[in-house]
Amino acid sequence: MADAAVVLPSPCLVVLVGPSGAGKSTWAGAHFAADQIVSSDRLRAVVGTGEDDLAASTDAFAILEQIVERRVQRRLTTVIDTLGLDAARRSQWVALARRHDLPSVCVVFDTTVAESRARNRERNKVVPDRVVSQQLRQLREQRPNLAHDGYHVVLEPTPVRTAPRNIAKAAPLVERQLHEPVGLQFGLQLPVHTWPGGPAAIRTRLQAIAVAAEQAGFSSIWVMDHFRQIPMFGAAWLDMLESYTTLAYLAAVTERVRLGTLVTGVTYRNVAHLGKVIATLDVLSGGRAACGLGLGWFEAEHVGYGWPFPSVAERYALLEDALQLLPLLWGKGSPAFNGAVLNVPEALCYPRPLQAHIPILVGGNGERRTLRLVAKYADACNIIGDADVVARKLRVLHEHCDALGRDLGEIEVTQLSTTLVGGDATEVAALVEQLRPRRHSSERYAASANAGTVLDQIGRFRELADSGVQTAIVSLPNLGEIAPIERFAEVIDAFSTPCSS
Numbered sequence: 160m161a162d163a164a165v166v167l168p169s170p171c172l173v174v175l176v177g178p179s180g181a182g183k184s185t186w187a188g189a190h191f192a193a194d195q196i197v198s199s200d201r202l203r204a205v206v207g208t209g210e211d212d213l214a215a216s217t218d219a220f221a222i223l224e225q226i227v228e229r230r231v232q233r234r235l236t237t238v239i240d241t242l243g244l245d246a247a248r249r250s251q252w253v254a255l256a257r258r259h260d261l262p263s264v265c266v267v268f269d270t271t272v273a274e275s276r277a278r279n280r281e282r283n284k285v286v287p288d289r290v291v292s293q294q295l296r297q298l299r300e301q302r303p304n305l306a307h308d309g310y311h312v313v314l315e316p317t318p319v320r321t322a323p324r325n326i327a328k329a330a331p332l333v334e335r336q337l338h339e340p341v342g343l344q345f346g347l348q349l350p351v352h353t354w355p356g357g358p359a360a361i362r363t364r365l366q367a368i369a370v371a372a373e374q375a376g377f378s379s380i381w382v383m384d385h386f387r388q389i390p391m392f393g394a395a396w397l398d399m400l401e402s403y404t405t406l407a408y409l410a411a412v413t414e415r416v417r418l419g420t421l422v423t424g425v426t427y428r429n430v431a432h433l434g435k436v437i438a439t440l441d442v443l444s445g446g447r448a449a450c451g452l453g454l455g456w457f458e459a460e461h462v463g464y465g466w467p468f469p470s471v472a473e474r475y476a477l478l479e480d481a482l483q484l485l486p487l488l489w490g491k492g493s494p495a496f497n498g499a500v501l502n503v504p505e506a507l508c509y510p511r512p513l514q515a516h517i518p519i520l521v522g523g524n525g526e527r528r529t530l531r532l533v534a535k536y537a538d539a540c541n542i543i544g545d546a547d548v549v550a551r552k553l554r555v556l557h558e559h560c561d562a563l564g565r566d567l568g569e570i571e572v573t574q575l576s577t578t579l580v581g582g583d584a585t586e587v588a589a590l591v592e593q594l595r596p597r598r599h600s601s602e603r604y605a606a607s608a609n610a611g612t613v614l615d616q617i618g619r620f621r622e623l624a625d626s627g628v629q630t631a632i633v634s635l636p637n638l639g640e641i642a643p644i645e646r647f648a649e650v651i652d653a654f655s656t657p658c659s660s
Contacts, residue, residue: 164584165314166330166615167264169321170236170602172227172256176243176305177268178294179286180275186266186316187238197226198240227252231259236321236602244297246304253309262311262324267302269315270295320584322615323606325545329618336621336653343624343654346379346632347372347644348421348575349405351388352398354639361398365405366412371641373413375648376655379449380409381421381632387460395459403436410444419449421541421575421632422522426455426466426474430481431503434488438512446513450485451541453522454478454529475528476500482519482536489517520573524548526555534559539571539630546626549574553627571629578633579608580616580646587612594636608636613649620650 167173173191175183187196200210202222207215223241230237243249249265256263275291305313321327347368354364372380382405383389388397406418418440423433441448454474455461461468469477480498484506487494493507520539523529533540534556542552553572560567579594581587587610588601595604604610609619620631635643 164318164320165312166327167319167321168262168311168324168327169605170234170261171311171321172231172252172261172263173236173238174243174249174252174263174265174310175238175240175268176249176265176301177298178242178244178270178275178291180278180291181268181270182278182316183243183266183268184240185278186268187240190319191236191238191321195236196238196240197223197230199223199242200240228255231255231261233600234259234261234602235600242294244294244301246301249308257309263309265305265308265310265313266316267298267305267313269298269302321602322611323602323609325622326609326611326615326619329546329622330615331618332621332625333614333618336617340654340656341621341624342656343620343628344378344630345376345647345651345654346381346417346573346630347377348381348383348632348634349638350383350392350634351636351638352400353388353393354398358398361400362408365400365408367641368638368644369409369413369416371644373416375644376651377416377644378630379417379419379632380413381419381451382406382409384420384423384427384451385457385460386427386464389457389460395463403440406440406448407443410440410447415447417447417449418444419520420451422451422453422520424455424457425452425478425481426461426469430477430484430501431488431506433481434485434506435508437485437517438489438508438510441512441514441517442510448512448514448517449520449539450517451520451522452478452481473500475532478521479532479536482521482532485519486516518571520571522575524552526552530556531559533570534563534565537570539573541573541575541632542628543575546622546628549623549626549628572627573630573632574623574628575632576634577608577636578616578647579605579610579636580643580650581610581612582646583612587615590637613646616647616650617653620654624654 175187177183199219202219203212203215204210206218227237227239239252253263272288272291276288279286352361354360369380382402384402385399387395388399402420409418437448437450458468476499480501483498484496484501484503487496487506488508489512493505496503496506518538520541521533521537522541524542542549557567579590581590591601591605591610595601623631637643
């Protein structure tokens, strides 16, 4: 069953509107962290003699406006806890949020004079009935216009939580997937090998991860083809296993999952030798090898290892030659190949792969050249980006296929993303705090890791499936233990039984 809370996009600006004693502060404190809430009452206590020091209101609101502006500029979720009955001020806040591409949310607290009086009494706050009545009249006069003030959403004071924008947008799709399921395959990428226990523990931990992934229902396991850690995942000196040695080990400890690199840099090896390596992997894995290819981008790695780093044009020429040579190498006989930059007198490879055709995946989002190569040669593409990015790239890929006379349905669409999953919102928040880099805000890290609950991820992957993704490849950022894989199994299960229709 879907989460009962309304999922708001993070970061966002939340404007509370209602009379004194309507429960605004209590509601805000129950759903947001204290440092996300900017309260005019609290600021009156800072610049005056207390929260009821109305003479300090002007100074308090001046500070409030500065805090709100600074937080919105830094793209931090901000809850404005005031009466919210100044329409001009609300309009300025909505405009501020729009300038900084933050969704704005209005939460309306309608109440009665009696309810407000009771709540104010609990807070030892004396607000005359006539004042509360006046505030209620203002609210009811203004309320019809709130829906037209440019807010992302206008809510009653219902339970809410925040999630990265793409996850919040996909929240309504959870119910669709639960009741009208579609199928989706999942792959696991292992970009990090720095785990508890150090190098001596890598072997056993890698085996445990691979076995758990297979049991959880992942259809493939992928490793990066790098020789030092890349900046997106950490410092250069962090542990990084050589890709094809690692895949050979994974072949020995698994039975079913497909194995490949995401993706092999075409500049790192003699291409004919690469073909031999992949053919051997296919034989020893029982026909489970996949060939991921890419342009190669990490110049510092080339420089550090003393490898040439050709121009972009030269690397594209090499990649296109590789896409033609490798199938020849895996086929019958020993044909010669003469390409734009590669010349192989004998494309000889025995034993040949067990698969009649090793699938070739090309990674990259480049619309003009990379996706054209996918359309011309590849069996699969790999796209990085949310559902709207996937949909746009597939439109371009469709155009390339049409121009080349190829059926887009022949190309498997895969998508890669970091995915942090927790059992519930509390666990997700704890994981974000545990894993985020010290200088990153919780919201920034949550967005980069696509952090969400199991239900959140079901909605997100349903949106990706609807955009055309057939295999979603995830990197789980907290694989120091097996629990993240076991938790992700719940997501996989939600996509394993599509409707027969």
